[in-house]
Each structure stands twice: as structure tokens, then as C-alpha cells.
Amino acid sequence: MHLVWDIMVESGQISVTDYVRLTSTECARIFNIYPRKGAILPGSDADIIILNPNSSFEISAKSHHSRLDTNIYEGRRGKGNIEVTIAGGRVVWENNELKVAPGTGRYIKMPPFSYVFDGVDKKDAIYLNSLQAPVKRPKTSS
Secondary structure, X not given: OHHHHHHXXXXXXXXXXXXXXXXXXXXXXXXXXXXXXXXXXXXOOOOEEEEEEEEEEEOOOOXXXXXXXXXXXXXXXXXXXXXXXXXXXXXXXXXXXXXXXXXXXXXXXXXXOOHHHOOHHHHXXXXXXHOOOOOOOOOOOO
């Protein structure tokens, strides 16, 4: 998330409001889990990050939280660092330290076909029609 801040907000390509929308609400909508995620509403999980826009970062495989020993962004520096993450009402990230034990997360069912798929049938029909070829498929009886 700090990379999106640095690349998009710091450069003026998107606003702070767009950053929040793109990194929370829209992600949740794409994964079809909005409003459980991506919103601060009654009944929502309301996971929250606190980003310091003046803090700087440098990405390194030595300091990232992964079992990989490489990072494609190795050495990249930028502005805007996540200082605190709150999930389920608990601080789970602070002072560059993950504060959760293995097994404390929970599975969130993500139903298929979010709004991203709206209109696919219409686009398919337009494309097939543009071919101007006999591509009609016979209906099978069931």
C-alpha cells in the first residue's frame, strides 16, 4: 500500500480520497466482499491502516515479512509508510512488527462474479456479432 501511495499520490496522479477508494472499497468490491471489507460501517470488519505520508521507506528482502530471500523492489525508496494496522479491533502491525500468531486469521468466503463481470455477456455478443460469421451454437437439451 505504501508503494501505491508513493507512486500515485506523491506524484499527484491520484488524490488521497482516490487512494482510500482504490486500496479499500474497490478492492473489496472486486473480490466481492464489500461491505464486510472496504468500509467503515455497522457490521463491517473496519480494518484500518494508519499511513504517515511524511515517513520514508526502503524496501529490502532483509526486512520484508516473507520467506523469500529476494524482493523485486529491492532498494526502492519512497514516501508514505504504514505505521499501524488495526484488524478486528486489535493492533496487528506496529513499529514494523507483525503482532499476530499463526492461526489467528480467519477464512473469508469470496463469492464469484463480482461487479467486474457485469456486462461480459453483452460484450461477448457484440464481439461475436462483429465477426460476421456463423458462430451460433446450437442449444443442447437437458
